[in-house]
Amino acid sequence: MPEFFEQFTSEEVALFLGLVTGLIFGAFAQQSRFCLRAACIEFWRNKPGAKFSIWLFTFSTALILTQLLMLNGNLEKSSIRQLVTTGSMSGAILGGTLFGIGMVMARGCASRLLVLSATGNLRALVAGLVVTIVSQAALRGILSPARSEASSWWLVEGSSRDLSMYLPEYGAIAMGVLLFIAAIYLAIKNRTKGYYQFGAVVVGGSIALGWGLTSWHAANSFDIIAVKSVSFTGPSADTLMALINEPEFPFSFDIGIVLGVFAGSFLASWLTKEFVIQTFTEQTGLTRYLVGAALMGFGGMLAGGCAVGAGVTGGAVMALTAWVALFFMWLSAGITDRVLDYRRETA
Template sequence: MDIVSIIDRIGEGPAAALFGLITGMVFGIAAQRSNFCLRAATVEFARGELGPKVAVWLLTFSTAVVWVQGAELLGLFRSADARLMSVPGSWSGAVIGGLVFGVGMVLARGCSGRLLVLAATGNLRSVMSGLIFAVVAQMSLKGVLAPLRDDLAGLWVTAGGVNVNLLETLHLPNGAGLVFGVAVAILALVLARRARIGARVLLFASGVGFSVALGWVLTWNLAQASFDPVSVTSATFSGPSANTLMYFLDRNSVLEFDVGLVPGVFLGAFLAALVTRELQFQGFEGAAPMRRSMIGAALMGFGAMLAGGCAIGSGVTGASVFAGTAWLALLSMWVGAIFTDFLVDQRASRVLA
């Protein structure tokens, strides 16, 4: 059944939600089985290691780039049509929001995507942190924090009313993005071999990257077949978390890709944990960890909306189409996370020692 037939059978909105559900399930299964997490990678790097966490993140990142750039070369996707690329980007939002998100990610002990995956396995800490993240993201999008976000984002924006494509800005030839992705993938595999990571983990890590490309291709092809405008997007958890929350709170909300994505990730991660018998209820171990996670989740919610995406939305999805602000946000997230780990967790460890 092709996309036109799906639209004719269930409608454009439900089709978009279905594609979000499919993308989310692939992401959830792969992320749960590979333990993919930007926060874990940054902490490992901050402590002078290039071990399994960094290797898994690099493999996910690189395979997303390879799949997305390959799809574009084959005519299955066009990055210029992506929602991220067709609107102005914010350099100031990428820096400030990325730093804030990086701080929150370490405090909450997981990025927003990782919290969603953990919540599906019975981690009640992640359930609460994820809800706080979604609420603050919505407050930053349309609520009381929106004016502050707009002011900070407006300090420095991209010229021309669109985002910056780094490949075009650097005048690189067609295929340069694919070559870059392959090079990073080779580095990831070298690190993975050194860390003795098994083939199963590598397969699922690359599956997370594949889910990003899947989302881009599905929404782009849906946009080509739809009568009404459709946002060309993929995996991210800032806007979708807020939109999914409002879908269940506002009867006027409509089905879209975002609304299917978040339940899809939850369902995929739950099924993966169920099959492998890794479902286990977990809670906070005291007031201090609870406060820390709550603060971290709130910082991530605001930071992600300001940066234009979370660790997945900017760090993998946006970077896979070489959006300039996404790359800057990703760098800022690494910097914020590394300094927070050094100033908070490593310092606490030294005091206890």
């Protein structure tokens, strides 16, 4: 296999690996209805059901398989940025909070918006573009000073970011197994379709696949390769800016992820006849989507990733800031739902 890839540049290989990972994630995220916002709403309304179980299947699978990669030496902790570089706790707290508020307002997190966009949902497409533009502004544009300032309020050294250090041996895997069992229990209790359960497991597997493939690429390339997996805020911003600013489309794992997820979701929805054009209506509104998307764009860059990039991908390697960001996404999403939707929908 390494000999085969020697005929391609590192950028071409990275793009291919990203496309493969993204295609799997996109197709099965679309089919399983994987969505953090939906899971949060079920949880905070004291009705943990099929959507919550689907999220648990994805998260627990990603956690178990990624930890097994690390245990077997296929993924070195020293190569994982989230575990070796200085992180921002203030960014995780504030960014996670803003992201959680935004995903409830926009009716989907960054990954869900990309998946839905490929199924003909123009509301998700518009909101996703706003997320991408604001993410770019927070990364390198007019909002970057505010992001940098908020990120500097509370820093944590890389040596303290590995949560597995505070757990017994195999503690992270045991945690993943318990969450997987909880997912099975909820799926059986709520008669969740087996196909949805399978799809959610594959989505979680794609997270581990991304870690494994980039780790393999880094070990077999003469170039410096970043070891990473699925994320959306930064990669989506890079993809959009490449389309706008670059005369030649650059190749990278991140861009492959975005293109692959879109293509995978489109193909899945087309083959299952679920592709339907959906637009804004008087009932859906527009302002709510735009405000929510803007909060997600800034919050995602501040938190170091979106609900998938920080929450699942970072959580799978037991990065402290990822777990903190995920916690505040859940908390703020629950509060936002209670304020904006719960009373109105249950009145």
